[in-house]
Amino acid sequence: MMMGDSFGSMGSSMASLFFLWATIQQIFPNHLKITIKEFLLSSFQQLCFAQRVSDYFTNLFSPYVEINFPESDEYSFNQAFSAIETYLDSKSTDKSKRLKGSQVKESKGLVLKRNEPKVKDEYKGVNVWWEIVVETDGNRYYKLTFHNRARSLITDSYVKHVVQEGKSIIVKNKQTRLFTNNLSTQWVFGQNMWRSIAFEHPASFETLAMDPKKKEEIVSDLIAFSNGKEYYKKIGKAWKRGYLLYGPPGTGKSTMISAMANLLNYHIYDLELTAVKNNSELKKLLTATSSKSIIVIEDIDCSAEFTANRIKKESSIRERYGRDDKDENAVTLSGLLNFIDGIWSACGQERIVVFTTNHLEKLDPALIRRGRMDMHIELSYCTYEAFKILAKNYLDLDGDDAHPLFREIKALLEETMISPADVAENLMARNHQIDVDKSLSLLINALEEKKDNQKSQQEKKTQKKFKIFG
Ligand SMILES: Nc1ncnc2c1ncn2[C@@H]1O[C@H](COP(=O)(O)OP(=O)(O)OP(=O)(O)O)[C@@H](O)[C@H]1O
Numbered sequence: 001m002m003m004g005d006s007f008g009s010m011g012s013s014m015a016s017l018f019f020l021w022a023t024i025q026q027i028f029p030n031h032l033k034i035t036i037k038e039f040l041l042s043s044f045q046q047l048c049f050a051q052r053v054s055d056y057f058t059n060l061f062s063p064y065v066e067i068n069f070p071e072s073d074e075y076s077f078n079q080a081f082s083a084i085e086t087y088l089d090s091k092s093t094d095k096s097k098r099l100k101g102s103q104v105k106e107s108k109g110l111v112l113k114r115n116e117p118k119v120k121d122e123y124k125g126v127n128v129w130w131e132i133v134v135e136t137d138g139n140r141y142y143k144l145t146f147h148n149r150a151r152s153l154i155t156d157s158y159v160k161h162v163v164q165e166g167k168s169i170i171v172k173n174k175q176t177r178l179f180t181n182n183l184s185t186q187w188v189f190g191q192n193m194w195r196s197i198a199f200e201h202p203a204s205f206e207t208l209a210m211d212p213k214k215k216e217e218i219v220s221d222l223i224a225f226s227n228g229k230e231y232y233k234k235i236g237k238a239w240k241r242g243y244l245l246y247g248p249p250g251t252g253k254s255t256m257i258s259a260m261a262n263l264l265n266y267h268i269y270d271l272e273l274t275a276v277k278n279n280s281e282l283k284k285l286l287t288a289t290s291s292k293s294i295i296v297i298e299d300i301d302c303s304a305e306f307t308a309n310r311i312k313k314e315s316s317i318r319e320r321y322g323r324d325d326k327d328e329n330a331v332t333l334s335g336l337l338n339f340i341d342g343i344w345s346a347c348g349q350e351r352i353v354v355f356t357t358n359h360l361e362k363l364d365p366a367l368i369r370r371g372r373m374d375m376h377i378e379l380s381y382c383t384y385e386a387f388k389i390l391a392k393n394y395l396d397l398d399g400d401d402a403h404p405l406f407r408e409i410k411a412l413l414e415e416t417m418i419s420p421a422d423v424a425e426n427l428m429a430r431n432h433q434i435d436v437d438k439s440l441s442l443l444i445n446a447l448e449e450k451k452d453n454q455k456s457q458q459e460k461k462t463q464k465k466f467k468i469f470g
């Protein structure tokens with residue numbers, strides 16, 4: 001017998017008792033009412049006791065097993081509970097009669113979920129039943145019921161499957177946010193360090209124009225990282241990864257960061273170093289970031305320059321006054337590197353650090369040595385392969401033979417340095433109307449103009465050289 005049946009019979013007995021009491025109140029005088037009330041109360045207690053005894057024996061001989069998953073364990077939240085809830089919400093709603101509508105992400109629209117206290121599920125041919133139970137004190141737990149025959153299948157693999165599936169749906173549905181740091185004058189008792197907005201950038205690796213092989217390498221590196229919890233634990237390293245994106249303006253460095261965040265569903269923390277006064281503020285900001293996030297420092301060459309000036313100033317203070325103001329008055333390169341190496345090692349949560357620069361050669365070697373920045377990614381001028389991706393995004397043209405002008409464009413791209421941003425600008429539809437021929441001709445004009453400019457600049461440079469040596 002399932003537990004629901006026993007609750008049903010107890011409910012009807014209680015209803016009969018209440019009905020009886022209402023009738024008695026109308027018929028009997030007051031002094032008799034008290035005696036009858038006492039009699040009824042004791043009958044009710046006996047009924048409950050009998051019910052418990054009957055439940056005990058029913059459960060003793062029942063072939064069904066129950067596992068409870070409480071919402072909280074003692075003092076902490078039970079993560080399995082929310083994973084189960086999400087998993088059950090995601091089950092097909094085709095046969096449900098009670099649904100609820102929710103929107104987790106602006107970009108995802110309204111999603112219909114089941115809204116029933118009991119859900120039947122099937123795993124490898126075995127039926128199981130889930131039920132959400134709310135206790136009188138408001139505590140909730142999920143009750144899983146299954147036949148004893150399938151005990152090892154359910155306890156060994158089904159429960160793990162449900163929790164894993166639920167967690168991955170939670171990550172997928174997470175509304176990612178873009179955080180920017182506030183000035184420390186705006187911080188209130190360690191709060192309000194970061195302000196944030198919902199992150200809804202449409203960038204993806206699919207639409208990112210770059211060498212397809214390199215792209216694949218980056219995507220698999222990111223995925224391996226995000227699935228690497230056990231691996232990082234095994235090798236005893238902090239679960240973090242550093243990427244240095246370098247290349248000329250408009251080659252897709254910022255776009256790639258958005259694509260990374262969309263791929264992994266991570267938050268972005270855009271760290272503006274000029275708004276940070278000293279190392280201690282930097283430390284507070286970085287420790288206030290959440291797990292599964294990308295910490296970005298754009299144009300690190302400018303920040304490094306700023307740091308170098310600060311270091312010079314600090315050393316002159318030290319020489320003059322014999323004191324070390326480094327940590328109190330400045331953000332230093334060593335401070336930044338210490339946090340990247342040290343702080344996340346302590347908290348053990350997954351973090352990605354991304355630096356971008358237009359000038360790799362300007363960077364301090366300490367900043368970019370391997371191990372600190374695990375992958376150096378160059379984003380370069382637009383190649384023919386990258387152009388084809390842009391042509392597909394902007395003009396719906398797919399493949400080498402998609403348009404007769406492609407051959408001319410290919411030849412021009414081999415001789416001209418043009419950023420993907422400039423190419424995209426020419427391919428962009430005017431007034432939402434795609435005009436393939438016009439866009440491609442505009443691009444050819446832009447390429448020819450750039451090619452001539454670059455040629456004449458090159459000639460001027462050569463002439464200068466000759467003058468110097470002549
Ligand atoms: N590789 C690319 N693939 C697709 N679109 C690109 C690419 N590079 C640039 N773009 C387009 O050009 C615009 C500018 O690119 P983005 O801001 O990513 O360049 P960046 O390398 O960060 O430049 P900067 O060095 O100036 O910060 C983007 O909004 C995007 O539309």
Ligand SMILES: [Mg+2]
Nearest residue numbers: 253254255298
């Ligand atoms: Mg940028």
